Amino acid sequence: xxxxxxxxxxxxxxxxxxxxxxxxxxxxxxxxxxxxxxxxxxxxxxxxxxxxxxxxxxxxxxxxxxxxxxxxxxxxxxxxxxxxxxxxxxxxxxxxxxxxxxxxxxxxxxxxxxxxxxxxxxxxxxxxxxxxxxxxxxxxxxxxxxxxxxxxxxxxxxxxxxxxxxxxxxxxxxxxxxxxxxxxxxxxxxxxxxxxxxxxxxxxxxxxxxxxxxxxxxxxxxxxxxxxxxxxxxxxxxxxxxxxxxxxxxxxxxxxxxxxxxxx
Numbered sequence: 001x002x003x004x005x006x007x008x009x010x011x012x013x014x015x016x017x018x019x020x021x022x023x024x025x026x027x028x029x030x031x032x033x034x035x036x037x038x039x040x041x042x043x044x045x046x047x048x049x050x051x052x053x054x055x056x057x058x059x060x061x062x063x064x065x066x067x068x069x070x071x072x073x074x075x076x077x078x079x080x081x082x083x084x085x086x087x088x089x090x091x092x093x094x095x096x097x098x099x100x101x102x103x104x105x106x107x108x109x110x111x112x113x114x115x116x117x118x119x120x121x122x123x124x125x126x127x128x129x130x131x132x133x134x135x136x137x138x139x140x141x142x143x144x145x146x147x148x149x150x151x152x153x154x155x156x157x158x159x160x161x162x163x164x165x166x167x168x169x170x171x172x173x174x175x176x177x178x179x180x181x182x183x184x185x186x187x188x189x190x191x192x193x194x195x196x197x198x199x200x201x202x203x204x205x206x207x208x209x210x211x212x213x214x215x216x217x218x219x220x221x222x223x224x225x226x227x228x229x230x231x232x233x234x235x236x237x238x239x240x241x242x243x244x245x246x247x248x249x250x251x252x253x254x255x256x257x258x259x260x261x262x263x264x
C-alpha cells in the first residue's frame with residue numbers, strides 16, 4: 001500500500017504536470033492570437049493599400065504587384081529550359097478535355113479554313129503564314145498535366161509544331177532574342193505576354209491537334225498555344241498574331257490583377 005509520503009509526492013507531480021499543460025496551452029493560444037492578429041493586420045494593410053497605376057498590369061494593390069514582380073525576377077534568374085515538365089502515357093490523357101475559357105472566341109462566322117497567322121516582324125513588315133505551312137513542319141506530341149489558376153488540373157494530349165522549330169524555320173531567331181513575345185486572338189479580345197525563354201521552352205507547342213484530332217473550335221481551332229511551364233491563362237487559344245518586344249506586351253489577366261508571369 002502507498003504510504004502518506006508517496007501520495008503527497010504523486011499529488012505534487014500531478015499538479016506540476018497540470019501546470020505545464022496549462023502553461024503550454026497558454027503559450028499556444030497566445031501565439032495563435034498574436035500570429036492571427038498580425039495576419040489580419042497585414043491583410044487589412046494590404047487591402048487598404050492604394051491600387052497600382054493602370055498600365056500593362058492593373059487591378060492589384062501596389063505592395064502585392066511589387067512582390068509579384070520581384071518573384072518573377074527571381075524565377076527568371078534561375079529559369080532553365082533544361083527542366084522539362086512531367087509527361088504521361090497517351091492512355092492517361094482525358095478523353096473529354098475541359099474547356100477553360102471562351103474569351104476572344106466569339107467571332108461570328110469564324111471559319112478555320114480562312115485563318116492565317118500574322119507574325120509582326122517590325123512596323124509594316126508582317127509575315128503571313130498558312131495552316132498548311134505550319135503542318136508541313138515536324139509534328140511533336142505532348143501529354144502533360146494542364147493546370148488552371150482556379151485549382152484544377154487535367155492530363156491532356158496535344159500535338160503541333162514546337163515553337164522553337166517554328167522560329168527556326170521562318171528565320172525569326174533575331175526577333176526571338178528580344179525579351180518578350182506577345183500573342184493575340186484574331187479579334188484582339190484576348191492576349192498574353194510571355195518571356196521569350198518560356199516561349200522557347202522545348203515543350204512549348206503551336207498546337208493544331210488534340211487527342212489525335214484537329215482542335216475543336218471551343219479549344220482554339222485552328223491553332224493555339226500550349227506552354228506547359230505556365231498556368232492555363234497563358235495558353236492562348238486561336239492565335240491570330242505573334243509579335244516581339246523588349247518591353248512587356250499587354251496581357252489580359254495581368255490587367256485584371258493577376259500575376260504577369262503565371263509560371264509553374
